[in-house]
Amino acid sequence: MSLPTVSESQIANATGSDSGKLHLLNLTFADLQQWLVDHDEPKFRAKQIFHWVYQKRTREFDRMSDLAKGLRSKLAEHFDIYRSHESSLQTSRDGTDKLLVGLADGGQVECVLLRDGNRRSICVSSQVGCAMGCVFCASGLDGVDRNLTQGEIVEQMLRLQDRLVDGERLSHIVMMGMGEPLANLDKVLGSLQIASSADGLGISPRRITISTVGLPPAIDRLANNGMPYNLAVSLHAPNEELRSQLVPVNKKIGINAVLEAADRYFAANGRRLTFEYVLLGGINDQPEHAKQLVHLLSKRNVLLNVIPYNPVEGLPYETPTKQSIARFRKTLETGGINVKFRQRKGDEIDAACGQLRRNREKLNAGG
């Protein structure tokens, strides 16, 4: 089999294939057009192929009936559509599906589909493991193994889309699964380009949220990218000392640098910022913490998402009491903060924030 002529970056993007084929989902629309031209095919075929893969959810080239048989064979010879396999699926009574995806090189990531009214939101991973080391998080317990490829990120989206019944479509994406998306920004941006393009999944970029602990240079790159994605900054603490304890990467960055980068993002694209705050019983849920948050955020156009902690097996943190949640909320609201206490959908299958684990052994131990 002759190797297809694609850019080096596409080849580098193809991780762990035994088949020697390329991962189709690593290719943007323009990449596929170029591949077709390089292989003596008209580039308009890219539109048909994307339509079959992203809108009609076809996973076999042979079923792409409006392509000539010769082209279908050529595509099957050169490309895999799916590279991973579904290791397990857990479904909760509130309509949340959590998928454990086995990657071609043996790594595993998780992704989640949440059903809420007409919303069909997915939460997608960007790395195997995570290097940020947030002390309350299951995903970062063992550090990071590697970045996901663009195709591996897109494949999670498609596998969750496959779970929808006819007439349903994905409406929102949050890059909030395993990993720090801004530590794998190129591949995240490539996958979101496919997710948001009309030829891909057609999801409005305004319904796509990228979550980060706050890496200022990458936030600036994202701001310069020009796409109006929502930015969610995981704050988790209102002062330097506590944030450095809970989010160790903060020691190198500092809370002010994170807030200033978030302000630049807001100035660049006008999208209201979201700050995430996992509320840990007895740790960051005290009255002074709420007051410090008011001081930090009251002059900013932000939504503060407070997420009462979901207990993780093996970690010493506790869910805050109802009284401390109510007290915390009152201080924030009185201080003029636009605050939401997030519903903990998916709790029963450990699909809530900070509960995605990176290996099956631990999943079994924790789940």
Ligand code: SF4
């Ligand atoms: S909370 Fe997010 S950034 Fe922190 S360790 Fe977990 S996955 Fe990484």
